[in-house]
Amino acid sequence: MKGCGDNCKDRLIVCTDRHNFNNCVMGKKSLKGNIYQTDGGYGWIVVACTFFIGFIIDGLAYSFGTLLVELLVQFKQDRASTVVIGSILTGVMYLIGPLAGALSDIYGCRIIVFCGAVISSVGFVISSFATSVLYLYFSYGLLGGIGFGFMFLPAGVCVIQHFTERRALANGIAVCGSGVGMFVMNHLSRYMLDHYGWRGTVLLFAGISLQGTALGLLLLPPLPKMKVVDPMLCDTPEIFVVEGKQSNNKRRRSEDTELKVFNINDTLDTNVQLSRYETQVDKVFFDKKGNSVKKVLARVFSSKLLTHGGFLLFLLANFAVHLAFTIPFNLLPDQAVENGMTKHEASWLISSIGITNTISRIILGWLADRSCVNRMVMLDIVIFLAGIITGLSPLLTTFGTKLIYPCLYGMMIGGYVTLCPVVLADLFGTEMIAQSFGMWLFACGLAGTISSPIGGLIYDTTKNYDITFVIAGAEFLIAGLLFLCSTCVTRNKKVK
Template sequence: MAPVSPSYREGGWGWAVVLACFVVEFVFFGNLKALGVLITYMKEDFGTELWVVGSIVSLHYAVQFILSPLAAALARKLSGRSLILVGGTLYGVGLVVSAFTHSVAILALALVVIAGIGVTFAVEITHAKLAFYFREKYPLAVFIALTGSPVGMMLLGPITQVLVDTYGWRGAMLLLGGVGFHLVVGGMLIRRPPISYQAVPDHEEQLTIDGINSPGKSSEEVKPNKSKISKFWNSVFSVLCLEVFVSAEFMIVATMRMLYNIGYGGVVVYIVPNGLALGLSTREASFLTTAWGVGNLVGLVLCALALHVKWISVRSAEGIAVSVVAVGFALEPFVSPFVGQILTAFVVGAGMGCAIEGILVMTRCLPFGDDKFVSVLGWQTFLSGVSASIGDTVAGWLSDATGSFHATFFLYSATMAAILLCLLVDAIRITSTGTECPSGQMVAMPLLFKKDSSTRFEGMTIQPTIQPNDNTT
């Protein structure tokens, strides 16, 4: 059997999947912001140091990056929908347990292990399902999904403060656990579209073994003495989808996302302390994250609109966005007036919103089947988590060593500017190999069966892969 080219209805039930992605983004990042509000109250209640509670919250977020490849591998073998439902349940349970415990150890177990693993099963798997429904309208779908993050952070942060003032931090955490269970609701919306196949005449059947086509021969006939160890490593290689690392296109886009996440960490961690260091009051500095969130929404809207109507190529949009962010980061430590800080935060937020939209659209263009898209996202998330951890550590050291945030924001500016080099390398690759998208560099996707270096290991599988009696994953 050989596949027909996958048919994308550009929506349909896919819009329900987009809603599920929005819910996941809203709940997770909104609750993450809420945990930031609760940190000081938890520290006082447990009678421990601030860094202890802060580390628990950081690890709660980091688990998503560490375990993403494993979650992606499980999603390819099991029901993705079931994993999301289990993950949403674990996430809600972890937050509820955190509301009742009086032990720091149990708090860490609930937030890091239970809730952390739960959200790992929900975030990337939900996003990966968009690939089964959207091709031309993928930028629009991603835009709607990504807006859940800034909306959740802007809404749940202030609401959590009101809940703390009314019910205490434990009551607020319990209600956040109820919000967390909405990941289960999002998971119920996930399902795969039906796939059709066509038969291939017997004389055209051939197998691909380690990148070599062998007509009419099975793997046992070609390699009868294949060792068990070799089979084991091949299975590991296939399950974890390690072939992505021999794709130049994947490595370029993954590097771009790694650099982006370093800059994103700068906004999350240092934008308010930098404002305070420049003389803003605590109240004034608190508006900087709001300005960034509004700018992020504006950037997502502008980029999605430009890409959807094909006013500009995705790489051009990415180049403009990261250039704006690089300049904004460079100016950040020098703009001391409140209005100037608000405008700078807004511009940086808009640029970063456009930048992540472009990176995700380019990820959708990578030459891997829809069934492998979850692994592509999983490995990207893992690598970006590693880079963000290293970047935050170096940035913190620079701040302590210099006594200011100048070097820190110059580092973030340089990482965003480095994305321009990645775009240049990608342009050279396209020019030299002639692997440009069929309709140019516009949003129209490249041929999904296009060959690249990953074919050294296997041919493109039937796309998307559908498991027997499982139309809901």
């Protein structure tokens, strides 16, 4: 952009209409009052919306253990077959992450979360008429998982985009919705099951998930700070939003310049800017026809990350974590009933995970923002501790002692959920958070789909849950070692 001088530094907009510059100025003025600032302002509204979206998603997903006890009685199937329903839901919720990111990139976070809430609600309505476990695989598991997946990733990415200095704290508060949802929904599910039966309970789940439509519409992304430059100062036919160094390239970016290019015929309409800037974290060029799904999927499954040894180890570590992650949520209530505890005591065990989960997300999120704290070391510590307490949990057989395990487990898992997205940004860059976040969820989904069925199969074979929990503890320990290896590799090889 020859001749721009200081106007081409920092961030700016160049008008393409040389004969109607006032329209560009008016377009720029129309953006005033919309979202620019990070680490505050509207970002806290996004945090609040993400909190309640997490409340709905994880509250319903991780109360399946309470519902499982009733489904075992209703359909009289073995545990390995019945627990697959919940595993499909949580697995698909994560597996759909990359696609959710791609669609959010095209249509915006708001519409994708809205559609996800509708899909999950329809799935639960259909589930209330189920006549078999196989029926519930499709309605409760597949449709519910797709809907939750479309809600989960866009909300999480939106929070990361709005915060920099207080990112861990904001993410910790946002994901607290999960812990609160686990606590509330397990007790609420038990109450609904006692009064309305499992069919009425699932129908009420549909109404709860539908509330995500209103929350999704509030997930507005941050906009770049903009300055309007008279087109007569710059010899360029396009609109540029430039970040960082000055560029000497008229139509494409130079190797050392980061820029985002918007459609040359677009006005500075707020909706256009919001929908297109929502997940543009990978230095993308937009043409007049916009991006195809194929191009967006190519960005989400970034070749830069998939050829990075540290990132592959990070994915493998998370795969190992999620082989064990859902075991307590889905199987702990049934284990408690098998050990002679009441159904209400069993629901309290899962609720206890939610209570300590919530507390740890806030505390560890605040602690992770301290300059003296190494977030990756924190992540390793909580994973190792989760493995130790899970492996030793079979030694606790009464309700009073058993309650210790979910409380400690909730603290460790709360730290994991809070720290993992932040560590992704630290290790592999915020400009690639959509890609790394999506692939992280995909790896988690692969493991989550098979973890609980394997645990149920072990029980059907041994008639005892002890081996299942010991194996889950070992998986956490293996994951901790893989996280350490990922950190070492990443320090020596940065993503380029």
